[in-house]
Amino acid sequence: MPDSTITLPADLRRDLAVATIQTTIVDVPTVRRHKLSQTSVTAQSYVIVELRLANGVTGIGEAATLGGPRWSEESVEGIKATIDTYLAPALIGEHADRFAAAGARMDAAAKRNNAAKAALETALFDAVGRTLGLPVAALLGGVVRNRFPVLWTLASGDVAQEIEEAEAKLAARLHDTFKVKIGALTPQADLARLRRLAAALEGRANLIVDANQAWDETTAVRCLPTLADLGIRLVEQPLPAWNVPGMARLRARSAVPLMADECVFSPQEMLSVAQAAAADVVSLKLVKHGGLMNLQRVASVAEAAGIGLYGGCLLESSVGAAAHLHAFAGLRDLGWGCEHFGPQILTDDLVTEKLRFADFHVHLPDGPGIGVTLDRDKLRRYART
Numbered sequence: 001m002p003d004s005t006i007t008l009p010a011d012l013r014r015d016l017a018v019a020t021i022q023t024t025i026v027d028v029p030t031v032r033r034h035k036l037s038q039t040s041v042t043a044q045s046y047v048i049v050e051l052r053l054a055n056g057v058t059g060i061g062e063a064a065t066l067g068g069p070r071w072s073e074e075s076v077e078g079i080k081a082t083i084d085t086y087l088a089p090a091l092i093g094e095h096a097d098r099f100a101a102a103g104a105r106m107d108a109a110a111k112r113n114n115a116a117k118a119a120l121e122t123a124l125f126d127a128v129g130r131t132l133g134l135p136v137a138a139l140l141g142g143v144v145r146n147r148f149p150v151l152w153t154l155a156s157g158d159v160a161q162e163i164e165e166a167e168a169k170l171a172a173r174l175h176d177t178f179k180v181k182i183g184a185l186t187p188q189a190d191l192a193r194l195r196r197l198a199a200a201l202e203g204r205a206n207l208i209v210d211a212n213q214a215w216d217e218t219t220a221v222r223c224l225p226t227l228a229d230l231g232i233r234l235v236e237q238p239l240p241a242w243n244v245p246g247m248a249r250l251r252a253r254s255a256v257p258l259m260a261d262e263c264v265f266s267p268q269e270m271l272s273v274a275q276a277a278a279a280d281v282v283s284l285k286l287v288k289h290g291g292l293m294n295l296q297r298v299a300s301v302a303e304a305a306g307i308g309l310y311g312g313c314l315l316e317s318s319v320g321a322a323a324h325l326h327a328f329a330g331l332r333d334l335g336w337g338c339e340h341f342g343p344q345i346l347t348d349d350l351v352t353e354k355l356r357f358a359d360f361h362v363h364l365p366d367g368p369g370i371g372v373t374l375d376r377d378k379l380r381r382y383a384r385t
């Protein structure tokens, strides 16, 4: 493998060798039950990666899951085993700044396993950024924005509680856009719930919905006009991930824009969705795309096809959220904002200084690497024994 085109002093090059990689499963309780169509959680589970370089600098990364292998095929138990057994050995001794080569080595060591790869790649970028005194966003191409409109997700399924929760977020000027999780209830019950939410928040908040693949095409055809009447701004993944042709047919008759989530993991899937004209917007997530650089690739395909960008999440802690913000910071047009409210839904966080949420925005943390520091006491407290 040729050396990088930038010639680094020999000491620095040696110092950037990956020395050790450690993984820890943590379970952090949520402030309330979070109910999606396919799963429901009262604690968020993550794998935290600590990657130490020969120079003694440690980079961190996080792989988020949602209720075991139900949102996607990865679980924290599987992620830890895959990293420890296959991916970490592919990186030990390699130079941390060769990000693209690291990606190729990980792809050769394991198919997919995108959340696991993303956590490792984040830790590589964090370690190199900390060594050089540069934010990860700078390593990725530089900052276009350092704060992001951020929504909150209503997902208890109890509409009275959801209205109260939205009112509290509005009053605190934290969130004025809400994503409502639908699909756990019947379509009729969800439409009734949305009617009450839309009436209660009219003129003061925007609503989007996420069905997490719960509807079939006929249900979606029946429900979309009501969603349009209620002023819903965006409908996320109404159909199963495999049904891209169905999404294209829906989109052709829908007055509300459609967002692709579970149907777009790879840049190639983004291209297929674009070619099928099956989405107006795509939700970008590290756990889906397999890392910061692949997130940029998916965003590039979407941009080339005129598909809007949205900063998606999987309820990451401040570690995973910060990594996403560094990737989002360099996108030219993040027209649909982001949803990195994850740190706020946890009863506690894993970092020494939490991300800043103010005036309906979340802020890119300052400082080298991903800009947040792991709180090792918290890591120990929430580590699964």
Ligand code: MUC
Binding pocket: 036, 153, 155, 181, 210, 212, 261, 312, 313, 314, 315, 339
């Ligand atoms: C998803 O499907 O979008 C993101 C926010 C939330 O409440 O659930 C996740 C996953």
Ligand code: MG
Binding pocket: 210, 212, 236, 237, 261, 262, 283
């Ligand atoms: Mg979604």
